[in-house]
Amino acid sequence: MALFGLGGSKSTVALDVGSGLIKLVEMDHSKGDPVLSRVAITPVLADAIVEGEIMDPGVVSDAIRGLLRTAGIKTKKVVVAVGGRDVIIKKIQVDRMKESDAMEVVRWEAQQHVPFDIEGVELDFQILDPNGEGLQMDVLLVAAKRDLVEDKMGLLAQAGLEAGTIDVDSFALHNAFELNYPQAMDGVVALLNVGHEVTNVNILDRGIPLLNRDLSVGTRMFREDLQRERGLSVEDADQLLQGYEMTPDLQPSVQNRGDEIAVGLERAGAFLQTASRAGAAIQHVFCCGGGARIPGLTDVISQRVNVPVQVASPLQRLETKAGVFDTLNADEVGPLLMLATGLALRKN
Ligand SMILES: Nc1ncnc2c1ncn2[C@@H]1O[C@H](COP(=O)(O)OP(=O)(O)OP(=O)(O)O)[C@@H](O)[C@H]1O
Ligand SMILES: [Mg+2]
Incomplete structure (x- = not known):
């Protein structure tokens, strides 16, 4: 299912245009099973994208052009997604x-x-x-x-590209999970995508998306907590957030923001119980996005919602061409590639 599609070539290039990072994934489909053949990531200037809305298309399209150039991508046709509250x-x-x-x-x-x-x-x-x-x-x-779709197409046009397919965020996530965590297609599970500004909550019942919500919590808020409450610089805050250890500086923010995410998840779960299958409760939570690896975050959420919460990576079962992660740490960037990988699983 896609909102718009052209169809055609042997490999798919997908772009996940986030408010913190633009992620590019190229997937080779020529051998039957998908093979990840290229990954590139570039930061977006602060405030060029706010809550999914592109405030400065010039800055964003330049970043996209630069990303394709450094990745050596020649194709003009890319897969992108729309999401947020204007997608039902x-x-x-x-x-x-x-x-x-x-x-x-x-x-x-x-x-x-x-x-x-x-x-x-x-x-x-x-x-x-x-x-x-x-x-x-x-x-x-x-x-x-339609505005959402047209804005995305306009952005691509400005970067000299065209949309091969316009997908929906939650379907792309779903596809990446189906391949990498087939167990996520059993029972009622929640997929959390903790991004820079937004955390997407998707609840699946036996693989069918039942509910999607966006919470206004992301790595940016954690970073601002550390700046405001602990007096840390942006660089020091990011280093802690992208590190591997819980520290006294990190602890309060992770606890508070983690609780906020958990409450959002609980509310979504409660809504689900009243609106749909009686008695269906979330059994497992998978967490991806750039915030998934914040030290201690999955533990805080798990303690509150009382079900297992695990960090998920699209590289779990996906075959990857040699050399793709020569300059990137696959364990560190894996979780933030979930959406782009799901998009690239489509044969464009
Ligand atoms: N290895 C890493 N390199 C860069 N940023 C990282 C890394 N690991 C975690 N991060 C954090 O992840 C954030 C980006 O995550 P992600 O790409 O999921 O968000 P986004 O898609 O840009 O945001 P949103 O979906 O909210 O618009 C960065 O702002 C940074 O705080
Ligand atoms: Mg994102």
């Missing part, structure tokens, strides 16, 4: 019919479920039980504000 994912039920007839009905139904003008929306859907016998079928509806 919802499981709905409609009368059973052929997929080719369903778009019109889904569009009609979508008007009840999408809180913005349906005329300004890109829609897609997937029938979840295509071989079911019942009179009704489960359909996963995806709606994204």
Whole structure:
């Protein structure tokens, strides 16, 4: 499922344009199983992207151009994603019919479920039980504000690129998890993507995305805590946050922000219990993004929600071409490549 697609070549180049880092992943699809063939990462100037909104397209498109140049990428076609509160994912039920007839009905139904003008929306859907016998079928509806899609395409155009596919964040994460942690497709699990400004919460029930929420917590807030409360410089704060040890300086921020994330997760879980399957509780949490490795964070979340929380990397089961991580530490950058890897799993 994708909001927009062209299709074609043997390898896919994906860009995850975050507010802290732009991540590029190239995946070779020529051998059947995907092989990770290139990775490149570049920082984004502070405040060029705020809460997903691109405030300074010139700065961001220059960073993208530079990234492609240093990575030696020639292709002009890339896969990107949209996400956030202007993307709605919802499981709905409609009368059973052929997929080719369903778009019109889904569009009609979508008007009840999408809180913005349906005329300004890109829609897609997937029938979840295509071989079911019942009179009704489960359909996963995806709606994204067209502005969001157009802004992304505009950004790419400014960087001299075009969108091969525009995916949705939570589907890309889902695809990366399906490949690397097939056990995440059993039962009810939460995927947390702790980024620079935002933590995405995705809850899956037997692999079907039931709920996605964004919490306004990310590595930037941890860093600001350390600057404000401990008097640390940006560099010293980042060094602690990207390090391996819990220290007295780190402890209070990790405890407070970790609790904040855990509360967001608990709320999402509670909403899920009332809104959908009675008794379905989150059984396991997987954590990715640049904040996943903050020392002690997964422990704080785990203590509060009382289920196992583990750091997840898209390199867990993915075959990687020799040399890809010659200049990068795979253990350190792995977790922040989850979304870009999921995007690159699509054959563009
Ligand atoms: N090895 C690393 N190199 C650079 N930054 C790292 C590293 N490890 C962790 N980080 C932290 O991860 C952050 C970026 O994480 P990530 O790429 O997941 O966020 P983002 O996608 O840019 O942000 P958002 O999704 O909120 O817009 C950086 O701001 C930094 O604090
Ligand atoms: Mg991100």
